[in-house]
Amino acid sequence: MEYLINKKVKDIEISGIRKFSNMVAGKEGMLALTIGQPDFPTPAxxxxxxxxxxxxxxxxxxxxxxxxxxxxxxxxxxxxxxxxxxxxxxxxxxxxxxxxxxxxxxxxxxxxxxxxxxxxxxxxxxxxxxxxxxxxxxxxxxxxxxxxxxxxxxxxxxxxxxxxxxxxxxxxxxxxxxxxxxxxxxxxxxxxxxxxxxxxxxxxxxxxxxxxxxxxxxxxxxxxxxxxxxxxxxxxxxxxxxxxxxxxxxxxxxxxxxxxxxxxxxxxxxxxxxxLTVGIDDSLPMKEEYKKRRDYLYSRLTDIGLEVVNPDGAFYFFIKIPVSGITSFDFCLDLVEKANLAVVPGSAFSPLGEGYFRISFAYSFDTLKEACDRLGTYLNTIK
Ligand SMILES: Cc1ncc(COP(=O)(O)O)c(C=O)c1O
Known part of the structure; x- marks a missing residue:
């Protein structure tokens, strides 16, 4: 029956973010910076x-x-x-x-x-x-x-x-x-x-x-x-x-x-x-926390020697892959295998994202610090 399915539907794919995070989910010792959702509970x-x-x-x-x-x-x-x-x-x-x-x-x-x-x-x-x-x-x-x-x-x-x-x-x-x-x-x-x-x-x-x-x-x-x-x-x-x-x-x-x-x-x-009535400013404390994480990551990532544009908002860094001759997917796979660190390949964000990877900082400071350590060590070994 598959031949009867709308060709336009068959031609679209599951999002690269989900594909990648599903692939690495459950791997022991894995640190994942893949998901773009706040790490705070919904306000009480x-x-x-x-x-x-x-x-x-x-x-x-x-x-x-x-x-x-x-x-x-x-x-x-x-x-x-x-x-x-x-x-x-x-x-x-x-x-x-x-x-x-x-x-x-x-x-x-x-x-x-x-x-x-x-x-x-x-x-x-x-x-x-x-x-x-x-x-x-x-x-x-x-x-x-x-x-x-x-x-x-x-x-x-x-x-x-x-x-x-x-x-x-x-x-x-x-x-x-x-x-x-x-x-x-x-x-x-x-x-x-x-x-x-x-x-x-x-x-x-x-x-x-x-x-x-x-x-x-x-x-x-x-x-x-x-x-x-x-x-x-x-x-x-x-x-x-x-x-x-x-x-x-x-x-x-x-x-x-x-x-x-x-x-x-x-x-x-x-x-x-x-x-939207009582909680109109609920985002403020979360924003302050994201901002601190942004500042921390900016300094860590640039110290590692990575080329980054400092984000104005949201909770992502989109980082240039510092080695050539490798697709963003293979780079991210290698990072998973060798450093137990999951990030999202840039190619998940249109063909123009190739050559980059995304990290989400909707994660705790401890996780971010450990992730930077792993990333730095990994990059030292492959360069
Ligand atoms: C730019 C952008 N638009 C829309 C959405 C979807 O938001 P929602 O979860 O409210 O459907 C997302 C979720 O990551 C997003 O990053």
Whole structure:
């Protein structure tokens, strides 16, 4: 029966991050810096809100777009933090994680033959959906630009087929963000063009030394803003994301969302309401801790002699492999075998990630210190 399966589905692959972490899972003595999820528990008051939600029978379908009180809280949150202006009744959808928001946004705006411009290296969650829609991902190499995805780099790739530009910042896997000036230049480039911007801002609360700027605050009519609680509130398993867009776009996306999931989990929505009201600053102590780890790693990695761009936010370093003639996959495999250290091959982040590896610092200081020791020793032996 396999021959009857949709060819586009057969052609996509399981994410390289999962593939690699599944491969090394369970290996004795292995230290893994592979997974991109916070290592803190979900704040206690949020967990309590979920328990209360169950006891009080918040266990039925909600409005397709999400509980109105939560939509209000989400709009208030992004208004306060990022000067975004969206109407709770018509311009926000509570989704099953940012992943579902990406899926329903692409399925609403893409079709056969159109092109989507993305930076490379990039989070691997976009390309498969773009391909399932029959659209083509067009990668812009940002490696030589300190991983900054700028208007200048984007412009030559715009054609009459360009339907959307993906702006993920702060970035997974590089941690690099975009500042207001860079975003204004992109907005200026697009102002007379009918091209959507998909701004994936899931790491917006984890920007270390600056305040996050959303392109949706000044390019509102073309922008779909994606955010969520997975990273900011350490809630990856609760599956709560948000999609913000002008009414005419949002109401079309809502149809795809409705026939996809009906609504996000009602219990998680009550937890999210707590997070976005009582817990609006819950990310601050976690951010401070990530920042300390970032500073520690930057000094350790550069001491080892590695070429790194210091991340502005999120919890990743994207590091150049200091030896030539080896693929990132084989390098990472060798690191597993010889140093008992698992990191993610750069090739998991589009072909443009080849030659690099990603480490996540959503791990304790002890783990990070030991990982740097192992990495340093390994590099000394192979050089
Ligand atoms: C850039 C980016 N976007 C979206 C997601 C998916 O987030 P969620 O777990 O809320 O679906 C991730 C998860 O790692 C990510 O790194």
């Amino acid at each position: 008051h949020i967990k309590e809100a979920a328990k209360k939600a169950i006891d009080e029978d918040f266990t039925t379908y909600t409005h397709n777009a999400g509980d109105l009180a939560l939509r209000q809280a989400a709009c208030d949150f992004v208004a306060k933090k990022y000067s975004l202006n969206y109407q709770p009744a018509t311009e926000v959808i509570v989704t099953t994680g940012a992943s579902e928001a990406i899926d329903i946004a692409f399925r609403t705006i893409l079709e056969e033959g159109v092109e989507v411009i993305l930076p490379g290296p990039v989070y691997p969650g976009y390309e498969p959906i773009i391909r399932l829609c029959g659209a083509t991902p067009i990668y812009v190499d940002i490696k030589e630009n300190d991983f900054r995805f700028t208007a200048e780099l984007i412009e030559p790739y715009i054609t009459d087929k360009t339907r959307c530009i993906v702006l993920p910042y702060p970035s997974n896997p590089t941690g690099v963000s975009l500042n207001k000036k860079e975003l204004m230049a992109i907005a200026d480039l697009l102002k007379d063009k009918d091209i959507f911007v998909l701004a994936d801002e899931i790491y917006s609360e984890l920007l270390f030394d600056a305040t996050h700027v959303s392109i949706g605050s000044f390019l509102r009519e073309k922008t779909i803003v994606i955010n969520g609680l997975s990273k900011s509130h350490s809630m990856t398993g609760w599956r709560i994301g948000f999609l913000f867009a002008p009414e005419i776009i949002c109401q079309q996306i809502l149809k795809v969302h409705q026939y996809n999931v009906t609504c996000a989990s009602s219990i998680s929505q009550q937890a999210a309401l707590q997070a």
